Each structure stands twice: as C-alpha cells, then as structure tokens.
C-alpha cells in the first residue's frame with residue numbers, strides 16, 4: 631500500500647495498517663497534535679479508528695474521504711492541542727471516547743477553564759480567546775472511560791495506560807496485538823532524531839514530577855517488553871529497543887531543575903530568603919515572556935509559575 635499525498639499532512643506507516651499522522655503547519659501553537667489511524671483489517675475492525683489525531687477540520691475531511699467511515703475516536707487528555715477539533719470527527723459520525731474527568735472539557739470550554747485551575751489566575755474571557763484562537767468547538771456527546779480501561783472496538787483492542795503526571799486524565803495507548811505504544815504527551819517531542827524540543831510539560835497544579843518519573847519508567851518497561859514501536863503526539867517513530875525517548879525526557883526534567891536552581895542562586899537566597907515566584911518569572915527561565923503581552927502573557931505566566939513551583943519543591947537551594 632502506498633500512502634497518498636495530502637497538502638500540510640505527513641503520513642507515515644508504523645505498520646502495514648497503522649499510520650502516524652502529523653499536521654506540518656499548525657495555524658496556532660496549541661491547535662494540533664499527531665495521532666494514529668487504525669485502518670480496517672479483516673477480522674479486526676471493519677471501519678477506521680482514530681487515536682488522538684487533533685488536526686484542522688479541512689484535513690479531517692480529507693482523512694475521512696480517503697479512509698472513512700470512521701467508527702471511533704479516542705482522546706488521550708483534554709489539553710487544547712488534543713481537543714480543539716474533535717467536534718469535526720464527531721460530525722462525521724465517530725463515537726468520541728475521552729478519559730474521566732477531562733471528558734467534560736470537550737463538552738464545554740468553561741469546564742476546561744475550571745478544571746485546569748485557570749479560574750484561580752484569570753478571567754474566563756482569557757481562556758475563551760485562547761480557545762477561539764486554536765479553533766476550539768465543543769462536542770455534543772462523549773463516551774467517558776477511566777484511565778486504565780481497555781477499549782474494544784470489534785476485535786481491535788486498545789489498552790489505556792494512565793500517565794497522570796502530565797494531567798489527571800492523561801493516558802498512553804497500548805495496542806498489544808500490533809505491538810505499538812503511543813505515549814501521547816509524556817514529553818518526547820523530537821521531530822527528528824537528535825532534535826531538541828521543550829520536553830515534558832507540567833505547568834498545571836495537578837501535574838507532578840514524581841508521578842512523571844514513575845510514568846516514564848512504566849512506559850519504558852511496556853515499550854521494551856511488549857512492543858516494537860513507540861509513537862507520541864509530537865515525535866518521530868521509535869523502534870524498540872531504542873530508549874532515546876526515555877533518556878531525553880528524564881534529562882529534560884533534570885535540566886529544568888538545574889535552570890531553576892541556578893535562577894534561585896542568581897537571586898542570592900542568603901541575602902534574600904523571601905524569593906517569590908514573581909522574582910523568578912521575571913527571569914524568563916522557560917518562556918520569553920518579556921516579549922509577550924495581553925492574554926498570552928497571562929497564560930504563560932500561569933504555566934511557568936506552575937513549572938517553577940514544582941522545581942522549587944525539589945530544589946536543594948531553598949531548604
């Protein structure tokens with residue numbers, strides 16, 4: 631089977647009947663993520679299944695034209711880059727499955743606002759604007775499941791693996807028969823081998839670095855023991871037993887700790903014991919916020935304060 635050419639989409643074969651799809655140019659930073667297409671296969675699934683492929687509506691139409699009808703869609707968590715366009719898959723007839731408790735964010739942006747704690751830091755109008763910019767539209771119906779549940783569509787089996795360090799619903803997807811693990815947003819974001827990216831994301835209150843480290847261990851053991859291929863929401867396809875993804879994510883967390891530790895030292899904690907998050911935010915450790923303004927500045931300040939506070943808890947310099 632040769633793969634079709636679609637403008638602005640990159641299709642790659644993971645196996646003969648499972649594709650990894652990437653939107654090349656997102657219109658906005660948090661509007662898209664890569665996902666998998668499980669093509670129909672005799673004795674397994676008679677209709678196409680889509681796993682966490684949040685791309686723009688016109689591209690979804692083209693996938694549907696080529697590979698439809700689509701029976702089921704599985705969302706891995708309700709961060710904006712994983713949910714903005716799911717409504718489009720629903721409009722084409724797919725049943726939408728999303729993990730509890732974030733499934734409600736797909737139904738109403740206000741749930742996203744409250745659920746991720748934006749309401750403690752900013753007005754809803756800020757998040758509304760953020761949603762509009764990324765093309766968010768709500769879904770009508772969601773079929774919820776618990777992280778850890780096994781989903782079965784005809785004879786296609788999809789094990790959901792809780793990786794809750796990233797968000798309280800975040801799951802990876804393990805396809806035991808196809809020997810693939812999709813680690814979603816665990817933090818491997820190299821588009822090509824060796825390329826650098828932001829790495830793991832833990833900017834909300836509910837995120838946890840301790841949990842992240844456990845999730846990385848779990849993902850690594852499933853990858854090495856039970857699969858041949860690893861895919862993720864923002865990376866190339868990795869073949870077992872290449873453990874680059876896990877080394878990369880662990881090193882990123884350690885490097886982030888070093889950056890926060892050095893920032894604390896630069897503010898001279900011995901003379902100034904009361905270092906505040908605000909002092910650290912002004913240093914632009916993670917994001918170039920001095921170049922931002924308006925609602926995006928509010929959002930990035932909120933995220934960066936979340937990341938910094940997790941490293942302050944782990945810092946040797948403030949104990």
Ligand SMILES: [Zn+2]
Nearest residue numbers: 707709796815
């Ligand atoms: Zn995410």
